[in-house]
Amino acid sequence: MASVLAAKTGTGAGIEAVAGLLACPACKTGLAVGVATIDCSGCGASYPIREGVPLLAIRGTSDTWGEPQGTTQSEDYQAAYERVDRAVTYNQKYRAELLKRSSTRREYQLLQRHVARVGRSRVILDLPCGGGRLTPAFAHAADLVIEADIAIGQVLYGRVDSSVATPRFWMTASAFHIPLVDDSVDGAICVRLSHHLPTAAERERLLRELLRVSRRFVIMTFFDHHSLKNTLRRLTRPFNHKPPKMTMTIAGVEQLARASRARVVAAPMLSPIGSGHRYALIVKDGVGV
Ligand SMILES: C[S@@+](CC[C@H](N)C(=O)[O-])C[C@H]1O[C@@H](n2cnc3c(N)ncnc32)[C@H](O)[C@@H]1O
């Protein structure tokens, strides 16, 4: 595993590049950066730094933001790529499969189109970054990219596996408790997370948090309830008993965006037949595109 992780190096930005943007994921107070820990004067929490990566992820779902905890939520998924070897296996397999389906090329096109529409950014947050698969599609449009994932395994893998010229900063973070100040980044990119979240409360929380930290835009994928893929899945379910997909609708995403003073300006499909995913571009009110 070490040889895989030592194969390439990334361009790292020091913590001073983001120090003023960080907020305690638990209480949202600004954080003081020390040598081995990052400390919160508001609630007294102390967050370790591992191999240069601040561990700012709070695990857990709706009980951590004061809503009732359901029986089927995404906690197990949060733990799936904690180990670096699992992240390596996952990324290699996932990339091979996606390349085979050519959908990564299409994802690059959609991301490039969306970031071109919103113009240059000072800071873009990629959450969850996974193994950094998509970073080369948008990094050119920012002065700094913050790459974050709940799993340290993914972050450590992505730090050495993907390479772009734009300086990057890596940290662990939960998308339900993003450790950043309100309006601290130009935009947040969130690809292939919402369809892993079983409850509406989690999906709503995700978009609210992304829009809280973003000054101008959010790019978020979701699995469209009304897509052909999902319609076929629903119709064939009585026969093959496949579990239902975790879906959202354009109207539902629009309603959530409006509640955070934002609007959906585009939501192209990844593929009209082969995929149910949409790439939504959501901009804050007052942002012209
Ligand atoms: C399917 S991968 C997508 C990664 C990347 N966006 C891509 O498209 O290649 C989903 C990622 O979400 C992370 N994850 C799961 N729950 C999360 C949460 N609550 N907050 C942040 N990341 C989470 C997982 O560790 C995993 O790396």
Ligand SMILES: [Zn+2]
């Ligand atoms: Zn705190």
